[in-house]
Amino acid sequence: MTSVVGVCIGRTWSRTVLTDETRKLIGRRAQLVEFDPDVGPRQDVRVLVTGWDAPALTGEVLDRLPSLELVLHAAGSVRGIVTDAVWTRGVRVSTAAAANAVAVADFTCAQVHLSLKNAWRLALDARTARAPVARTGVRGVDGATVGLVGLGHIGRLVARRLAASGLRVLAHDPYAGEQQGVEIEDLDTVIARSDVLSLHAPHNAATHHMISAARLALMPDGGTLLNTARGGLVDHDALVEFLTARDDVFAVLDVTEPEDLPSGHPLFTLPNALITPHIAGSLGTDQARLGELAARELFRFLDGLPLEHEISRDGLAFSA
Template identity: 75%
Template sequence: MKPVVSGRPDWAVGTCIGREWSRSVLTDRVRAAIRHRVDLVEFDPVSEAVRDDIRVLITGWGTPPLTGDVLDRLPALELVLHAAGSVRGIVTGAVWARGVRVSTAASANAVSVADFTYAQVHLSLKNVWRLALDARAAGGPVPRTGVRGVDGATIGLVGLGHIGRLVARRLAEHDLRVLAYDPFARPDEAAGLGVELAGLPAVIGGSDVLTLHAPHNDATHHMISTAELDLMPPHSTLLNTARGGLVDHDALVEFLTRRRDVFAVLDVTEPEELPAGHPLFRLGNALVTPHIAGSLGTDEARLGDLAAAELVRFLEGDPLEHEVNEDRLALSA
């Protein structure tokens, strides 16, 4: 059925974002904008009866997987608008099997991750975290040592997807060399970003800061383990804002204990959260943050804005700008 082009639709948009995020992502302003065009209703995917009036479902953090049982209660569903990052946690095979289209606000979330990464690159090259932790441990001032500086540094990107490209664009503003490992990246695209493609060992071994932006799947699970960590140059930094499973944490603890000159900044871990007392919380050359790189606080509203804009395109019969398919999903973070 072709989306309504004019007039008010006789169907509804459902939303089933978790309570913690339902108002910060779908703000009053966004809700009003949607209701101006089409009815907006709450949908409980666990206990709701059949809703044959919902053709579009807005999902996000806190939405359970869209299994066959859930979809049975949404027989008219045509489109899922995911107002968060990756759709991997909610999109099941049943979604694709029933021909339901999927769009994600991952590109809006990527902006926050790229900004966080960009900031951490600068802080790492200034040796900020090590000096701060050393001062805390000493209970007083420490020598101003280990400051590499930004100009002339080499940054390594593992993954040149949406976030990796955003990071590369931010880094292009500085006198930096950027290396990248991504077996799916096109050489012309990398060249346009000012990025040099290389094999993983060369990227790891040549980078003052190595930052991870790859998807986590069978092929990338623990892609950074003992052999790879041993390639890291003296006084370099490992930064992970992607997925904890990319890094073998047992190997990382052993490596950081042995190589005190290397620092690790981990915004994602395996498992997430790490148990209390984990060695990474105690090491003087590691910093663990609680998965804050993505959209949080007021940044969450941009996810709802993107979903609302995508809904307008659907209503007008225009192509969606952020649609994903099953094949593309396998390559996303």
Template identity: 75%
Template sequence: MSGRPGWAVGTCIGREWSRSVLTDRVRAAIRHRVDLVEFDPLSDGVRDDIRVLITGWGTAPLTGDVLDRLPSLELVLHAAGSVRGVVTEAVWERGIRVSTAVSANAVSVADFTYAQVHLSLKNVWRLALDAREAGGPVPRTGVRGVDGATIGLVGLGHIGRLVARRLAEHDLRVLAYDPFAGPDEAAGLGVELGDLATVIGRSDVLTLHAPHNDTTHHMISTAELDLMPPDSTLLNTARGGLVDHDALVEFLTRRRDVFAVLDVTEPEELPAGHPLFRLGNALVTPHIAGSLGTDEARLGDLAAAELVRFVEGDPLDHEVNEERLALSA
């Protein structure tokens, strides 16, 4: 297929992101090929002209009832990260293909993580919080430094691999736990594979990048936290459910030497007054590691490029299937 094939691309991204993700540039690129129409999964009637649907943050789940109103749908282009909240079993049952911009979103998360690793090894957040509490200067203590540090990665998916590549530029030892990663892949990334206990116990900074599912729920709890070395840092930019928050509060209360930086929590958002907001060795950020602001445009750019491949009959670069989805965040 090429040119204008006489069918439409529907978009149902939430209003908050409809222009920051699908920018004028992205919309122009799509309209150069096909018609672009808005589709509301909750209220619109049957649209038999829509063969591609662009989803994203704010999109309602694509249930069987929704798909009944899109009888010609062949492809879902998810202009965001995880498709878990949008793609249902009905999508796979009908043979609809799915592509996701998770790799574009991963860039922002990896950059955020990389920055937090450096800040943690410089003890930035603890010193800043201590200065605020003291209302003045505090001693320059607890600065581990970057050279020679050991960083532990839990998960070598899109984000974990990007973080490993960024860390490879420095004099660091990088350990990784991922039951699905092979030695050749690890060697190519410059990381050493180990079991979870070993990675936790040897890491100056432990950063989580695993998917959240039944097998990884609360994979970091009391026993695992107790393995963390003195003066180490826990980073979580993956999913809040990976960490048992009750255990984390208890642990941070008795192990003041360990610091936690949490960009995701369970639940998300934490209720006002939660202990993690008050602890001097914890920093909670409101899920900002992923693509926000001007970074959101790269998600739309990826979706538009993937659409061109589909129209031209070329292989998709970012297609996922049901089996692969089970291993992703």
């Protein structure tokens, strides 16, 4: 009997994550159906592909999927949709975070190089002056030190790429073991010694506002803070005060707290801050990678093979 695979991804993302080509590949092995938890139950769905705009998988939603065995999350973080009811009912979960990590790592490494060239500050200064500006504050890449906070999927990718480029890589992650090409240090040491400090930790009770006023004060002259992880890792009130007092330090924030800063927030106008609207992850054509990974996991599941990207209940606590 052909397995039935439900798709529960918002309309904005459904066809860019699960492209026509990926849908055709899946269709050779399974029947794809759209699942709307507000419409009615699906007795036959064994696997559910979720993504952005998918609802939390509460007991009520799962009641509409009595045959569900596996959730394939074709997006970044899965924490927003997996509830205790998923684990209680023995539903397995796989996430495409590893595919999303590639896009974030690409963005991060690009920002590291731009930061070491002082590119953003010089560009913003030229726009303000409406004239050419002197090439000041260019640290250069050779011999630079980059600090990473968190060595999950993204942090490890970034570390490997930067080390291959000859940069010195320091990292702090209390749960990570030794990593080739990476020097593991305590958080304060990483902050104090890094020309660029890049955040890749999950946001939870232990990491909330871990980049505090006291830790911001440790940043070296001319340093750059780069956050592509979660806005809640940084105390934004402390950051505004710090950047106002320390105009030698620059901040590149792809994520903020709240996710959409209110209009008129000081970070939009400070000359040493740059805000991008959460674009580091998979957008545009990059989104197809997520659906492709989900399809590969589906085929492994149908063939009775171990999943490559399964996440456990304990592992979820340490995911982004």
